[in-house]
Structure formats: C-alpha cells, structure tokens
Amino acid sequence: MTTTPIDLHAPYKKRVADALNNKHLRTALSRTTWRMNDARVNAMGAIDGARLRDQVRQMKEDVIARLPDLLEEVESKLQENGGQVHWANDAADVHRIVLDIARRANVQKVIKAKSMATEEVHLNHALEEAGMHVVETDLGEYIIQLNGEPPSHIVAPVLHRRLEDIADIMHRKLDIPLTFDPEMMCSVARAKLRQEFFGADMGISGCNFAIAETGTICIVTNEGNGRMTSTMPRVYVAVVGIEKLVPKVEDAFLQYQALCRSATGQSTSVYLSMTNGPRRPDDVDGPEEFHVVFLDNGRSEMLAKGYGEALMCIRCGACLNVCPVYREIGGHAYGSTYSGPIGAVISPLLHAEVTNAEKLPHASTLCGACREACPVKIDLPRLLLDLRADQVRDGEGALFDKAAMFGFVQTMQSRARYEGAGKIASLGSNLLENLSGGNIKFMPPPLSGWTQSRDFPAFAKRSFREMWQERTSRRKEISGERLTAQP
Amino acid sequence: MHKKEFATPPRRVALFVTCMVDMLYPEVGMATAELLERHNIEVVFPYEQTCCGQPAFNAGYRDEARTLARRFLDVFEPFVQQGLVDAIVAPSGSCTTMTTHFYAVLFEDAASTADRQRAEKLAAVTFELTEFLVDVLGVTDMGAHFEGKLTYHACCHLLRELGINEQPRQLLAAIKDAELVPLNGAEECCGFGGLFAIKNPGISTAMGHRKTRNLAESGADVVALCDVSCMTHINGLLSRQAQRCRALHIAEVLASRIDVNDPPKAPAPAAPAPAPRRWQDAKQE
Numbered sequence: 001m002t003t004t005p006i007d008l009h010a011p012y013k014k015r016v017a018d019a020l021n022n023k024h025l026r027t028a029l030s031r032t033t034w035r036m037n038d039a040r041v042n043a044m045g046a047i048d049g050a051r052l053r054d055q056v057r058q059m060k061e062d063v064i065a066r067l068p069d070l071l072e073e074v075e076s077k078l079q080e081n082g083g084q085v086h087w088a089n090d091a092a093d094v095h096r097i098v099l100d101i102a103r104r105a106n107v108q109k110v111i112k113a114k115s116m117a118t119e120e121v122h123l124n125h126a127l128e129e130a131g132m133h134v135v136e137t138d139l140g141e142y143i144i145q146l147n148g149e150p151p152s153h154i155v156a157p158v159l160h161r162r163l164e165d166i167a168d169i170m171h172r173k174l175d176i177p178l179t180f181d182p183e184m185m186c187s188v189a190r191a192k193l194r195q196e197f198f199g200a201d202m203g204i205s206g207c208n209f210a211i212a213e214t215g216t217i218c219i220v221t222n223e224g225n226g227r228m229t230s231t232m233p234r235v236y237v238a239v240v241g242i243e244k245l246v247p248k249v250e251d252a253f254l255q256y257q258a259l260c261r262s263a264t265g266q267s268t269s270v271y272l273s274m275t276n277g278p279r280r281p282d283d284v285d286g287p288e289e290f291h292v293v294f295l296d297n298g299r300s301e302m303l304a305k306g307y308g309e310a311l312m313c314i315r316c317g318a319c320l321n322v323c324p325v326y327r328e329i330g331g332h333a334y335g336s337t338y339s340g341p342i343g344a345v346i347s348p349l350l351h352a353e354v355t356n357a358e359k360l361p362h363a364s365t366l367c368g369a370c371r372e373a374c375p376v377k378i379d380l381p382r383l384l385l386d387l388r389a390d391q392v393r394d395g396e397g398a399l400f401d402k403a404a405m406f407g408f409v410q411t412m413q414s415r416a417r418y419e420g421a422g423k424i425a426s427l428g429s430n431l432l433e434n435l436s437g438g439n440i441k442f443m444p445p446p447l448s449g450w451t452q453s454r455d456f457p458a459f460a461k462r463s464f465r466e467m468w469q470e471r472t473s474r475r476k477e478i479s480g481e482r483l484t485a486q487p
Numbered sequence: 488m489h490k491k492e493f494a495t496p497p498r499r500v501a502l503f504v505t506c507m508v509d510m511l512y513p514e515v516g517m518a519t520a521e522l523l524e525r526h527n528i529e530v531v532f533p534y535e536q537t538c539c540g541q542p543a544f545n546a547g548y549r550d551e552a553r554t555l556a557r558r559f560l561d562v563f564e565p566f567v568q569q570g571l572v573d574a575i576v577a578p579s580g581s582c583t584t585m586t587t588h589f590y591a592v593l594f595e596d597a598a599s600t601a602d603r604q605r606a607e608k609l610a611a612v613t614f615e616l617t618e619f620l621v622d623v624l625g626v627t628d629m630g631a632h633f634e635g636k637l638t639y640h641a642c643c644h645l646l647r648e649l650g651i652n653e654q655p656r657q658l659l660a661a662i663k664d665a666e667l668v669p670l671n672g673a674e675e676c677c678g679f680g681g682l683f684a685i686k687n688p689g690i691s692t693a694m695g696h697r698k699t700r701n702l703a704e705s706g707a708d709v710v711a712l713c714d715v716s717c718m719t720h721i722n723g724l725l726s727r728q729a730q731r732c733r734a735l736h737i738a739e740v741l742a743s744r745i746d747v748n749d750p751p752k753a754p755a756p757a758a759p760a761p762a763p764r765r766w767q768d769a770k771q772e
Contacts, residue, residue, distance in 0.1 A: 020689045324676045328693040363687060365680025365694075366545065368647035382592070388547030401546050401682070409551040412506070412538040413558060422510045439726050449688035454695070454723030457511060464504050464513035468520075468532050 002165045005149045006332035012356035019329040028162045029330050036156070037321040039265025040373065046267070047257075056258045057377045059251050060312035063243070064303070067311075070212045070245045071294065077215025081277030083290040088239075090297050090351050091121035097293055098123060098204070098237055099130055105235045105289060107132060107201040113219060113229040114138035115206025116154055116315060117239045117295055119337045120352060123204070135196045137225035139189055146173040152331030152339065155263045155317035160330045193225070203229035203287070207240040208259060208315070210292075211252045217275045217292060218252060220259060222266075227273040236275065236287035242294050243311035255314055258375035262316035298350040305390075310345050310383055312376045319370035319380060325363055334360060341370035341380040348387060358396060361387035400446055419465070426459035433458035491611045493623060497573035499529040501566045503613070505582045506538040507715050515715055518742035519578040519616055526624050531572055535562045541585040544593065545681050553593050553602075559586060560605045567612055574623070575613040578738050580645025580713045583615040588648055615645065616738060617713060621654035628661040631743040637662065638670040638707035640698070640721070640734070642714040646674055655713055655737055662740070670710065671701040679720035695724045702732050711737045 003025065006018045019025060044052070063070060075085045088094040102110070110132050112118065124134050124145075136145040140158040144151060147169045151157030158166065163180060171178040176188055208220045217238045219226040230236050246252045260266045279286030302311060320326045320340030331339035336347035336354040344360040354360070366381040374380065391397055397405075411421045432440045439455035442448070450456055500523060504516040520530045540555030566572045577583045587610035594603035620626055639659055645651050652674075660667060678684065678694025698721060702710055712718055712734055721734040 016687070016689055020693055324678065324694050324697075325687075325690055328690055328697075362683065363690070365643065365676050365678060365683050365691075367643040367676035367680070369643075369676070372647060385545065385547070385592075388545070389549045390547070392547040392549070397547065401548070405543055405546060405548045405551050408538075408542060409548075409554055412540075412555050415535050415537065418506070418537040425510065439723070441727075446685055449685040450723070452688060453692040453727065454684075454720065455726040456723055457719065459510050460513045462513065464509040464516035465532070465534060467513050467517060469534075472532075 002147070002161070002168045005147070005160075006330075008150060008332060008335050009355050010335075012333075012335065012359040015333040015335055016329055019333040024162055024165060025160050025330055026328070028160055028165070029327055031162065032156065032159050033321045033327045036265065036317075037373070040262050040318050040321065041265075043261035043265040043267060044375075047261070049261075052254075052258055052261075053375055053377055055254055056314075056375055057312070059246065059254055060314075060376050063245050063247065064308045064311055066247075067242065067245070067303070070247060071242060074210055074212040074215055074245060075294075077212065078277070078292055079215075081215050081290075082280075083215065083277045083292055086291060086293045088121075088293050088295045088297070094118075094121045094123060094239060094293055094295060095126040097291075098239075099126065101235060101237060101289070101291055102127070102130070102132065102202060105201065107235060109196070109200045110134045110202045110204060111196055111200040111229050111233065112136050112141070113203070113205035113221065113226040114141050114151075114157065115204070115239060116151075116337060117206045117241050118204060119151060120297065120350065121239075121295065123239070135193070135200075137193050137196065137223075137229060138221070139186065139223060139225075142189055142193065143169055146170070150332070150337070153317055153320055154315050154338065154340075154342075160332060197228045197232050200233040202235040202237065203231075203233040204237045204239065205229050207238050207244050207292075209246045209252055209255050210240055210244055211247075211249055212245050213248050215276060216249075216252075218256075219273045220256065220269045220271070221273065222264070222270040224271050227271055230273055230275050231285045231287065234287060235289040235291070236278075237291045237293060238275070239293045239295055242296055242299050243313075259314050259316050262314075262318040262373070262375040297352070302346070302349045305349070306386070307345070307349055307383060309378055310342070310349070312378055313342050313346070314376060315342075316375060318373040318375065319378075322369045322373040324365070324367060324369065334363070336360070341384070342378070345380060345383045345387065358391060361391070419463070422459065422463050426461060426463070429456075429458040430461065489611055490614075491574075493573065497528065497623065499531060499572045500574045500576045500619070501531050501533055501563060501572040503536060503539075503563065503575050503577040503582065503586070504532065505577055505579045505715070507719075508578060511719070512715050512736065515578055515736040515738050518736070518738040519576070521742050522616070522620065522629060522738060523576065525629070526620075526626060528624075531566065533562050533566060539582050539585045540593075541582060541589070542681055544585065544589055549593060553599075556586075556590050556593050556606070557602060560590075560602065560609060563609055564605060567609060573612065574619065575609065576616055576619045577613070578616045578713070578736065579715065580615050580642050580649055580651060581716060583613060583618075584644040584648040586610065587613050615649060615651055615713065617654040617658055618649070618651050621657055627657045629658060629741040629743075631662045631741045633662045633665040633709075633740060633743070635665065635708035636668045636706055637665045637740070638668050638702070638705050638710050639673060640670065640677065640710050640712045640717065641674045642712055642717045643676050645713050651713075655711070658737065658741055659711055668705050668707050670705045670707065672697065673701075677717050677720050679717050681716070684720060691720075692724070695720060699724045699728060699730060699732075703730060707732055709740065710734045711740045713737050 006015050078085050086097045127134050136142050143158045152160040167180050205219050207217050209218050260269050278290040319342050323340050326340040334343050347354050348357040361384045364384050368381050370380045411417045443451045508516045523530050539559050540552040544552035590606035677698045678691040684691040718734040
C-alpha cells in the first residue's frame, strides 16, 4: 500500500518526523541515492573530472559576473530568431504571462516537460484553475502527477517512491492490472502519453541552459518527451531561471558534459533538444509560436545579497544524492521545490512560500560531501554558514541559541570562568552518571535531544590542565629545573 | 593554505588541547603529549586557552566567534612570535579547521586585516596531530601494539577541509598485531554536526545508526578517529545499543594503551531496551 505523501506545508519538525517514520520512503531513498551517486563517481572518474569541474566553474563564474549583459544578448538573439521574450519578477508574473499566451492562442490542453522552474512557481495549478488540462510527460513527473504529489528530487522526481509503490499508483490511477515489470509500466505510460502529445495545444518546458550568442533554449531528457513538447504543439513556452545562461555554444557542451555525468552518470543523455525559434517556412516541424519567460523570483536579490555562487547551480542533483541528511529524509521534508544542500541554500532566498524555511540552513552537519560532489564546486557549507550568520545579524536567531551563545562566550572568555564551569559540569555530570549507573542516559531539555537516543559521558573528574600541572610540577621537583616555557 | 616547511626539525610545540579534550577526555591530551615527547618534542601547554569559537561560528554567531578567535590569537601568538615554540599541534581535525580555515572567514572584511594576518601566521604553523607526526616529523610507526580488529572513521572536517586521510591511515597500518578491517561508508558523516545533533536529533540519530550498523558489520573492536566530538557521538550510540565496539581517539590507540580484552571503558552492561509504555507509544524521535 502506498504511504501518504509528506505534507509540504506542515511544520518542519513534523515533516522530518513523518519522513523518518516512513519505512517505504527510506527504502526508496537508500535504493536510489547510492546508486545515482556511484554512477556519478564512475562517470566523472572516466574522464578528467577535476579539469571538467574547473572549467565549468570558471565558465559559470563568468556568467554570473556578466549576467545582465548576457541576458540582453540572449533576449535580442531570441527576438531575431522570431521568439517572444517575457520577463517575470515572480510567480504571479509567470502565471499572468503564460495564461495570456494560452488565452490568445485558445489553448485547452497543455503538455509539459519536466521543469523545476515551473514547479517553483506552481504553474500547473494556475493553468488548471483556468480550466486547462495539464499533463506532465516525464515518466517520473507523470507518476507523481497521477498521485497528486510534488517532485522530491531535482532530477528524479519520483525518487521517494519504491517500484512497488509506483506499481500500486499506476494500478489504482490508470486502472491497469497490478504489475511490477518496469517495461510493462513504461509501455502503459508511453501509450497514454502518446495520445496526450497528439492532442496538445501548448508545450511548456523549463530550460537546462540557454545559449546567449545564438538564442537557443536547450533541454536535456532521456525520454524524448522534451523534443515532443517543444515541437508538436502549436505553442511552445520555455520558463527559464535568469541564471541558466551560457555565453557560447562550446560552453553549452561543457555544461552538458558536467550535467549528464553528475546527474545520472551518463556520458551523454539520450536526447538534447535545442530550440532557436518558431517553425520557419521550410522546417518540417516546430511550433507556430515560441515564447521564453525569464524568471527572477528572488534570483537577482540573491546575487545582491552575496549568494551569487548559488546561482551557478546547474541542477544536477549530485549534492542531494551524496547528502547524508537527504539520504535519511528525502526531498519533501525540506518543504520546498528544491531540496538537499542546494535546496537548503536557495529555498530561504527565493520568493517561495516555504514553511519554516529558516530551519533549512540548519539541516546540515556541514560535512562537505556536497561541495566535493558539485560539478561547479559550489561551496555549499560556506553558503549555509553565511545564511546562519545572516539570521543572527537580522535578529532571527533561535532563542535557545541566543541564550546558549551568550553563556558560552561569557564562560570561554575567561580562564577562571572556564575552569569553574568545567568543575561544575564535572560534578553535575558525574552525579548524573551515577544516577544512570554508567553513562549519562538522561539530560533535561533541550539536551534531551541528545540523550533520547544516545548516551553522554561524564566530564572528567580531573581536567587535562589539572593533570598537566601536576605532571609538570612533579617533573620540576625531580629535575630541579624549569622545563616549560611561558611567555 | 601555506604551511611552514621546517628546515630543522621542530623542537617545541604548543599543545592546543581543545576544550572538549581538556574537560571530557584528558587522557587523549596526555596521550597526544606522550606521542610528541617520544619524538623528542617538548610540549608546552598554554594555560590561558579555552575554546576556539567553533560552536558560535557554526551557529552563525560571528561576533561571538570573533571574540573567542581573537582570544585564541592572543593566547597562542606570543608563544610563536617569541620563538618559544616552533608549531601548534591539536588532537582535532575540527578545531584545527576552525583556527586555520575559518578564522580567515571571520576576519575577511577589510576592517579585520590585522587579525586576518595574525591568524594566517598562526595557521602556517598549526597542525593536526597525525598531520604533524607524518608530514612534519616524518614518522609513521609509533611503536604501538594492539591486539584486535581495528578500523578507521574519517571525520568530515579533517577529511574534506584539511584533506587529511592518508596520514592517520598510515599510522594505524604500522600498529603491530592490529588487524585492520575495512569500514563501509568510512568517509560518511556520523551525524554529529555540533548543535545539529540537538536541533535535529532524529536525523542525527538516523545518520549515526547508519554508522553503527556499518561498524557492527565491519566486526571491528575499535574504530579510531581524530576528533573527540565525533567520538562522543559514535560512542553515545554504541553504548546505548550495548555494542561491544568503541570509538577511540587515534592518540590513545597510538600510545598503545588499548587491550581489547580489557577495554579501559567497558561498555555498560547490556541494558535491555526499555519496553515502550502505553503513554509513550505515540512519542516520536
């Protein structure tokens, strides 16, 4: 039986608890995250991965430094090619722009290629409210759409479900006999989706990268649904985050390499679909109208606040697969479209309504595995540390932290207070240890967070400094000379 | 970062023992001093030292962290400047990371240039224990003896901030009679993460359980590591689970104090997991 999806709008604590208690979710996570991570390690190891990362990093640094110029360049190229360019400040802008296009073109049916940008602004919901029929055509997205769930991973949207759950969803929602054969499940989905492709008026996709010098929208897929979405319907709309630019064609292939190898461990994806403009008179296919919606939604503010490095992200999901936190709780517990380490950084910065977004920068041990996996070498732990510092600077630090930090610094600023506190802690903890008959098994809140699952040792009865002092003085007695230097 | 190269072998070091070792695990500090003294290094302990400020830095309290960072510089700088010691050594990857990497972050704005330069000077002569033994002193065989199965957990700051991995492994490989066994996921975080362990106890515990499962599978009697913070976390879980395996700081292992047939801290007698009471049923981690 398929478990209830985690409620993205529930408080952070509840989301995490629900995730940790969901055995099926954790099975799905441990089946897939390790496999995807191993695939990445192998694919990057098959080439000079370090050099590729250096090159991509250099290219993305250049993009972020010249973002306004590149945006103007891509806009004029797209317009030259016959495309129409729109600028959206936020989710409401995207809804208005896309609904406008749809109304003017009399659109009833919409097909979509997988797109995190449209998830970020909840575009499907707006289109459906306006009475349109919207179908996700990426297999993973299609499955979660059937079950009314948001994606839980940047690249693999249905990663939170086991094969058994997916079989159950397809059995219930598509009214097919229960089957655990992935090929059978695929062919059912393929047959259903084919009908949708033929009947669609509008195709909507995101964009993996947009080439500034040529005005080209590139989407990377393995199922070919991207190509169908961008060529079959009358109208094609690409929703593009403003950071998704590459200056030149060769840069596009640099990013393509890094993306395929880091996301799925492939040397190349099965499809790379590139769209320059609407159908020309001698083209065999293509859309009559081609629209590109550039989405800001907090991105330029991110740059202004000093988080430009997060805009270098190419959405490969490598940091999710390697993250020990993501591996335990999955994507939905983050409560945002973007999860894992990069999600913890950008979710509080984007104009997205995320419940308890302030908790996300703390949902990390700063272990650094993400930075090591990132093809753009984004220093994610540093960005998380900076976000924490911003919270404190803006007076948004948690009350417990504030009190604890005040006492902590007061204590540590003076040798006498430090040694005194050590004595008190030693007495208190040894008392607790005696009560527990061994290690400390209970501490009062908030320290009970520790002892509910872990023991804690008592402080030493004699500190290192006491032992050292005694040893030094005994040696002095023996040798009769001063051994240790003090300034 | 630039590390000082020693033309002549260093003779004296200042021990940055770290507050956790000082107050919780003095025997780790004593073992560290012993290892250094065995190689004719004179160990000096600056008594004014307290905490490097990492807990405040990690929680975002930069002003508070700067206060303690300046204090650290004030305490250790005179020893180095006056030539009383050649280097600073700490039995911790994490605290070494704080003073050698993150002080640069704390003092990165133009107004703190002077402090940044002071921090850089100290960072050039500050070493984590295994790094100092292997890279500076050039020794790998500490003459240690250990009968039993031994494995290694790579602590995150040590591995990914300082890039230290081979040094502790070489030191362990040279231990006489020890059977080194591989540990699955040796480079994965144990789930400690400082305040993370208290703010996110459920996730932290889940990560820790993965670590202790891997430890049980490895069959190791002892898992050696270079940070007492991660050691506290792993031992806290192992003890609660009444597992036989224990985490030990590498200094203690190298100082040959370990006999698995008579562990210094015997695991508490296997406490049966308390049966959930009715009113506890709904309580989640």
